[in-house]
Amino acid sequence: MKLNTKEFEEKMGKAISVLESNFDTIRAGQANAAVLNRVNFEYYGSPTPLTSMADIRTADARTLVIKPYDASTLKAMEKAILASDVGITPNNDGQVIRLAFPQLTEERRKDLCKQVQKMGEEAKVAVRNIRRDANDLCKKLEKDGEMTEDERKSSEKSVQDLTDKYIKQIDASVAKKQQDVMAI
Numbered sequence: 001m002k003l004n005t006k007e008f009e010e011k012m013g014k015a016i017s018v019l020e021s022n023f024d025t026i027r028a029g030q031a032n033a034a035v036l037n038r039v040n041f042e043y044y045g046s047p048t049p050l051t052s053m054a055d056i057r058t059a060d061a062r063t064l065v066i067k068p069y070d071a072s073t074l075k076a077m078e079k080a081i082l083a084s085d086v087g088i089t090p091n092n093d094g095q096v097i098r099l100a101f102p103q104l105t106e107e108r109r110k111d112l113c114k115q116v117q118k119m120g121e122e123a124k125v126a127v128r129n130i131r132r133d134a135n136d137l138c139k140k141l142e143k144d145g146e147m148t149e150d151e152r153k154s155s156e157k158s159v160q161d162l163t164d165k166y167i168k169q170i171d172a173s174v175a176k177k178q179q180d181v182m183a184i
Contacts, residue, residue: 001147003155005162008134012127012166019123019170023177026112031064031101033057041080043073050077059098066090066097104181112181120174127166134159 024034033056040047050056054077055067068074078097081090091098104112138155141147147155 001141002151003134003138003141003147003158005134005155005158008130008159009162011130012162015123015126015130016166016169016173018126019119019173022119023116023173026115026177026181031058031060031062031099033064035086036064036066036081039080039084039086041073041076043076050080053077062101062103064099064101066099067095068097071095109181113178116174116177116181120170123170124167127163127170131159131163 021037024032025038026035033051036050036056039050041050041053042048043053050066053069053073055069057065057067059065066077068077074092074094074097078090078092081088081097081099086099088099088101091100135156138147138152138159142149142152
């Protein structure tokens with residue numbers, strides 16, 4: 001019996017999806033509403049995603065306008081943006097919050113590239129952990145007599161091939177995002 005790698009392939013695919021969504025939170029010089037995806041604020045005692053309670057639009061290439069559905073939440077949203085890692089000071093005019101994205105400096109771009117690299121490494125670690133789990137399962141199946149040594153080696157090779165494929169995808173995603181950050 002050879003190991004069914006479908007489950008492990010799905011998990012590795014999810015690691016890539018998480019990496020891509022993490023990349024969305026890194027701004028590459030232009031206003032992007034995705035930087036607010038992780039910002040939550042206190043709404044009636046529970047943490048609520050800012051994106052679900054406001055209309056977020058791009059006014060121009062460097063400005064986001066956040067218009068809350070409930071005007072009473074404006075202050076709480078502003079506080080949450082300040083407390084988040086967005087790195088932009090919100091401008092509150094009483095009706096809307098404006099986020100003006102400054103031109104990225106060379107130093108800030110390099111910092112963002114390091115952040116992208118770190119996210120890529122975290123995704124690789126996740127993929128390698130999935131590989132380890134699959135290999136542990138193979139060894140357990142062999143020990144329990146449900147798999148021969150040759151089947152285990154073949155299964156481990158399949159898992160390693162999958163791991164290599166996803167590591168290459170992560171490297172490609174990291175390189176592309178770093179290129180986006182350094183461009184403009």
